[in-house]
Amino acid sequence: MNNKVQFLQALSRYDDYLICSHTNPDADSIGSMLAMYCYLEELGKNVTMVVPDPIPDWPLPNIDKMRALSDQEHDNIIILDCEPKRTGSLLPLIEKAQITFNVDHHKGNHGTCTYNLIDTEQAATCMILYQLFKTVNFDMDYDLAQPLYAGIVGDTGGFRHANTTTEVFKAAADLTAHGAVPHLTAEAIFATKPLEWIRFLGDALTKIETKYENRLVWLVLSDQDFQKHGIDPSQCDQFIDYIRMTAGSEISILFREIAPDVIRIGFRSRGINIHQLALRFGGGGHLLAAGAQVNNRLADTVEQVVAAASKLLEGDRP
Numbered sequence: 001m002n003n004k005v006q007f008l009q010a011l012s013r014y015d016d017y018l019i020c021s022h023t024n025p026d027a028d029s030i031g032s033m034l035a036m037y038c039y040l041e042e043l044g045k046n047v048t049m050v051v052p053d054p055i056p057d058w059p060l061p062n063i064d065k066m067r068a069l070s071d072q073e074h075d076n077i078i079i080l081d082c083e084p085k086r087t088g089s090l091l092p093l094i095e096k097a098q099i100t101f102n103v104d105h106h107k108g109n110h111g112t113c114t115y116n117l118i119d120t121e122q123a124a125t126c127m128i129l130y131q132l133f134k135t136v137n138f139d140m141d142y143d144l145a146q147p148l149y150a151g152i153v154g155d156t157g158g159f160r161h162a163n164t165t166t167e168v169f170k171a172a173a174d175l176t177a178h179g180a181v182p183h184l185t186a187e188a189i190f191a192t193k194p195l196e197w198i199r200f201l202g203d204a205l206t207k208i209e210t211k212y213e214n215r216l217v218w219l220v221l222s223d224q225d226f227q228k229h230g231i232d233p234s235q236c237d238q239f240i241d242y243i244r245m246t247a248g249s250e251i252s253i254l255f256r257e258i259a260p261d262v263i264r265i266g267f268r269s270r271g272i273n274i275h276q277l278a279l280r281f282g283g284g285g286h287l288l289a290a291g292a293q294v295n296n297r298l299a300d301t302v303e304q305v306v307a308a309a310s311k312l313l314e315g316d317r318p
């Protein structure tokens with residue numbers, strides 16, 4: 001039997017579900033949660049969505065129904081866009097669940113849940129869900145199409161990253177035909193920021209550092225930087241999109257000190273496998289876009305990571 005059919009059959013079996021995703025929810029995690037919520041509601045299930053961190057106020061159907069962590073236990077939990085260990089404060093709830101479902105596209109997810117739908121070839125978890133719902137010809141209305149579209153737009157960087165395939169465009173076209181609104185989605189996710197964010201970006205970009213004639217580019221944002229500007233570090237993950245614009249860059253790295261001595265690292269590459277780099281620092285992700293979080297002094301972390309990235313680039317030299 002087809003894995004997708006088996007997964008859907010299992011989903012239809014129970015009445016109550018908790019849906020969750022990773023820390024610092026992004027468009028793909030939020031979109032996949034909302035789409036799964038919509039699907040299960042249609043099946044008449046009791047569904048609760050919880051997030052381990054605050055979410056942006058994007059114009060997505062049912063986003064107002066997302067709740068902060070509750071300690072209410074659930075027998076059946078659906079984890080989307082990550083493996084269970086990336087759910088932060090939600091992990092204890094998952095460990096107490098009887099049946100767990102996992103849909104994800106991240107490398108290194110070995111599918112440890114009761115039911116797993118893992119496809120690392122897909123651009124977004126929302127792509128996997130799109131295909132899943134298509135297998136049963138589920139009626140795609142706006143409530144389902146819009147969040148799926150948002151997730152695909154988010155994880156392809158607005159159809160710009162290397163994961164933007166023919167399949168992605170076909171899905172996006174189909175979702176648009178079913179009500180998704182491209183310009184509002186793009187505006188919400190990429191093009192609406194508070195003034196203080198824009199000013200902080202301007203200040204931050206003056207501090208870009210480079211090596212090997214810009215083949216390696218990085219930016220370091222300290223806890224002090226965030227405090228000074230009154231900016232939440234979790235709102236600045238897109239800064240990496242600006243530093244990776246540097247002409248000639250092959251590896252781009254964003255360091256954010258999200259709390260004293262807690263460093264979140266974002267990696268982007270134009271071709272070199274930086275997933276291995278993220279793995280070395282306890283993280284993961286994809287071949288060309290990955291991340292990690294380490295507990296260490298900022299300066300030491302930058303030194304170690306830049307040294308490791310340098311080795312990668314030197315090894316890459318002809």
Ligand SMILES: [Mn+2]
Pocket residue numbers: 028029081105123124125155
């Ligand atoms: Mn994703």
